[in-house]
Amino acid sequence: xxxxxxxxxxxxxxxxxxxxxxxxxxxxxxxxxxxxxxxxxxxxxxxxxxxxxxxxxxxxxxxxxxxxxxxxxxxxxxxxxxxxxxxxxxxxxxxxxxxxxxxxxxxxxxxxxxxxxxxxxxxxxxxxxxxxxxxxxxxxxxxxxxxxxxxxxxxxxxxxxxxxxxxxxxxxxxxxxxxxxxxxxxxxxxxxxxxxxxxxxxxxxxxxxxxxxxxxxxxxxxxxxxxxxxxxxxxxxxxxxxxxxxxxxxxxxxxxxxxxxxxxxxxxxxxxxxxxxxxxxxxxxxxxxxxxxxxxxxxxxxxxxxxx
Numbered sequence: 001x002x003x004x005x006x007x008x009x010x011x012x013x014x015x016x017x018x019x020x021x022x023x024x025x026x027x028x029x030x031x032x033x034x035x036x037x038x039x040x041x042x043x044x045x046x047x048x049x050x051x052x053x054x055x056x057x058x059x060x061x062x063x064x065x066x067x068x069x070x071x072x073x074x075x076x077x078x079x080x081x082x083x084x085x086x087x088x089x090x091x092x093x094x095x096x097x098x099x100x101x102x103x104x105x106x107x108x109x110x111x112x113x114x115x116x117x118x119x120x121x122x123x124x125x126x127x128x129x130x131x132x133x134x135x136x137x138x139x140x141x142x143x144x145x146x147x148x149x150x151x152x153x154x155x156x157x158x159x160x161x162x163x164x165x166x167x168x169x170x171x172x173x174x175x176x177x178x179x180x181x182x183x184x185x186x187x188x189x190x191x192x193x194x195x196x197x198x199x200x201x202x203x204x205x206x207x208x209x210x211x212x213x214x215x216x217x218x219x220x221x222x223x224x225x226x227x228x229x230x231x232x233x234x235x236x237x238x239x240x241x242x243x244x245x246x247x248x249x250x251x252x253x254x255x256x257x258x259x260x261x262x263x264x265x266x267x268x269x270x271x272x273x274x275x276x277x278x279x280x281x282x283x284x285x286x287x288x289x290x291x292x293x294x295x296x297x298x299x300x301x302x303x304x305x306x307x308x
Contacts, residue, residue: 019097120271
């Protein structure tokens with residue numbers, strides 16, 4: 001249903017070789033020494049419209065459909081309650097990367113104003129489900145909660161009507177199945193039919209981001225936590241053996257949760273780019289990496305950067 005909507009994003013993901021995590025020197029050492037990545041709470045991203053953007057679009061579309069008598073009051077109530085249930089029971093944690101190897105904007109936002117590093121990861125060696133089918137995992141694949149997905153940068157002029165058409169198609173399919181099964185006693189309620197068709201669209205909120213951030217060319221590792229399902233909680237530890245533990249960290253104005261993802265740095269860390277203002281000598285970092293048993297290429301950013 002959403003393959004056409006995400007076609008360009010999926011192509012970008014499939015063509016991606018290495019992805020880059022821009023961070024400080026301190027974070028680099030923590031990743032290498034502990035062989036882990038952090039998946040941080042999606043509620044604390046730097047985009048103030050993170051997640052909320054898709055919520056507003058979805059809500060405005062179903063309001064429009066109700067006001068124009070495209071859906072009944074009962075259907076509106078079912079769809080509205082479904083989306084509220086999804087938001088209440090589903091929580092996401094992200095580890096964010098870029099396809100851009102040496103980006104001025106990313107050095108400034110995340111690379112400690114070019115004093116830090118960009119770590120080049122080969123995500124295919126993390127053994128995490130990747131691509132469009134990963135997008136169904138919160139709904140249809142209960143044993144998979146961890147996936148690699150491209151961010152979709154929302155363009156109101158092009159995307160709003162596409163999302164409307166996807167919602168409309170999902171409703172038509174649900175109606176058709178209800179009609180076909182009306183003489184069957186299968187224990188399903190009307191809301192169950194709408195849920196099976198609309199939940200994958202609800203999950204688009206995890207990767208829909210303001211077009212103002214399109215220069216980040218972002219790829220995400222996403223972990224979905226379902227607070228209302230004991231089944232999901234059990235299977236986190238059973239199927240995602242590299243994902244371990246929910247941790248807390250105290251910041252100046254909040255206490256935040258995060259998950260740790262175990263990685264094999266020797267296998268998946270292939271490059272380290274030193275920012276233009278990073279004074280680390282390449283030979284010193286080479287020496288450190290070799291002592292850790294890593295054969296990682298070290299390079300210097302070619303961007304001339306002078307922070308004001």
